[in-house]
Amino acid sequence: MLIGVPLETAAGETRVAVTPETAKKLQAQGHRVLVQAGAGVAASATDEAYQAAGAETTDAAGAFGAELVLKVRSPSADELGLMKPGTALVGMLNPFDREGLGRLAAAGLTSFALEAAPRTTRAQSMDVLSSQANIAGYKAVMIAADKYQRLFPMLMTAAGTIKAARVVILGVGVAGLQAIATAKRLGAVIEASDVRPSVKEQVESLGAKFIDVPYETAEEKEAAEGVGGYARPMPPSWLERQKVEVAKRVAQADVVITTALIPGRPAPVLVTEEMVRSMKPGSVVVDLAAPAGGNCPLTEAGRTVVKHGVTLVGETNLPALVAADASSLYARNVLDFLKLVLPKDGGFQVPMDDDIVAACLMTQAGEIKRA
Ligand code: NAD
Numbered sequence: 001m002l003i004g005v006p007l008e009t010a011a012g013e014t015r016v017a018v019t020p021e022t023a024k025k026l027q028a029q030g031h032r033v034l035v036q037a038g039a040g041v042a043a044s045a046t047d048e049a050y051q052a053a054g055a056e057t058t059d060a061a062g063a064f065g066a067e068l069v070l071k072v073r074s075p076s077a078d079e080l081g082l083m084k085p086g087t088a089l090v091g092m093l094n095p096f097d098r099e100g101l102g103r104l105a106a107a108g109l110t111s112f113a114l115e116a117a118p119r120t121t122r123a124q125s126m127d128v129l130s131s132q133a134n135i136a137g138y139k140a141v142m143i144a145a146d147k148y149q150r151l152f153p154m155l156m157t158a159a160g161t162i163k164a165a166r167v168v169i170l171g172v173g174v175a176g177l178q179a180i181a182t183a184k185r186l187g188a189v190i191e192a193s194d195v196r197p198s199v200k201e202q203v204e205s206l207g208a209k210f211i212d213v214p215y216e217t218a219e220e221k222e223a224a225e226g227v228g229g230y231a232r233p234m235p236p237s238w239l240e241r242q243k244v245e246v247a248k249r250v251a252q253a254d255v256v257i258t259t260a261l262i263p264g265r266p267a268p269v270l271v272t273e274e275m276v277r278s279m280k281p282g283s284v285v286v287d288l289a290a291p292a293g294g295n296c297p298l299t300e301a302g303r304t305v306v307k308h309g310v311t312l313v314g315e316t317n318l319p320a321l322v323a324a325d326a327s328s329l330y331a332r333n334v335l336d337f338l339k340l341v342l343p344k345d346g347g348f349q350v351p352m353d354d355d356i357v358a359a360c361l362m363t364q365a366g367e368i369k370r371a
Helices: 020-028 047-052 060-064 098-106 128-147 174-185 199-205 218-225 236-252 273-278 318-341 355-360
Strands: 002-005 032-036 056-058 068-073 088-092 110-113 155-157 160-162 166-170 189-193 255-258 284-287 304-307 310-313 361-364
Touching: 002 060, 020 032, 020 047, 020 318, 032 047, 032 060, 047 056, 056 060, 068 318, 088 318, 098 361, 110 355, 128 174, 128 255, 128 284, 128 310, 128 318, 166 174, 166 236, 174 189, 174 199, 174 255, 189 236, 218 236, 236 273, 318 355, 355 361
Parallel strands: 002 032, 002 068, 032 056, 068 088, 088 110, 166 189, 166 255, 255 284, 284 310
Antiparallel strands: 110 361, 155 160, 304 310
């Protein structure tokens, strides 16, 4: 099969869907891999490295003209113009963007959004949300440490003692857990909150303190269990009590990292303007939910701003700031997904009895397939 790997053109996107490592594996499976010139450069993969792996260098028309196109982000209108109807497309295509999916359907593409894969054991190796959130959690702490004008670890020196930074993490999914682990390695004192009760043990096992907000009604308990591992919106009664507990911690915090998301909905507001006002000057908030409206109403998506003496980071694509490793994990996710649609002993197929394929299929034969 002819596989195309375009250069990503979305603003700030530095990742690439195929690395020299995965290009080599695809070639070994008998496919021809065409990589657009410069596609991997921002992710530390040169054209020469792809060529050494057996891939060919091409231009945009060559990459988008392939039978199967592997991308990070959804193609732009211009890029769609380079694709033939019937082309297969795999990427992070934003399953909740109906308009975007409509454009893919109109272009006649058979498209798969990897973010839609179920959170099951079998799908773990192709779980792009996890692989990228893990990196985002790490980078959020790195950015916080960089913006914060004090140290993270406690330091006892001849010139006196420096106190450890207090870090509060709100939302402990994949990104939040990695943020805890990273901040811990830097020596911070950490507290964390999540709606899901199963998280408490994980937080404590990483050496952080869980901000307990007990459930008082059956409705609160049921909502907190979520669906398919994801959070659901919590009843206002619980959110009010959580707010009181979080406000106390945020007022004491030097760094707040928020990662709370509810799939397909705006992010919940967890850090109010009043809470930001209560923080010490020089404190830092990194809002990973910025692309979904933010967990803090003062964050500005894509910008770093200072308000009430607090630095608010609204970076919307943290994995792209760790382009090489983010690409390397993403490319392995893609390669694993391809095993389902490109089996060793046959051509491209769409086995709808496979729950992962069925969940990821977004468009086919001019129609949006997603329910
Ligand atoms: P996510 O990015 O959708 O959300 C981040 C976190 O925000 C979640 O932990 C969520 O509970 C939390 N949150 C939502 N509203 C909140 C609020 N008001 N206050 C505090 N926290 C709030 O989550 P994710 O990282 O994609 O992970 C979701 C779940 O899926 C986790 O349980 C994770 O362990 C699980 N998971 C399972 C698999 C697998 O089994 N293969 C793979 C990856 C993740």
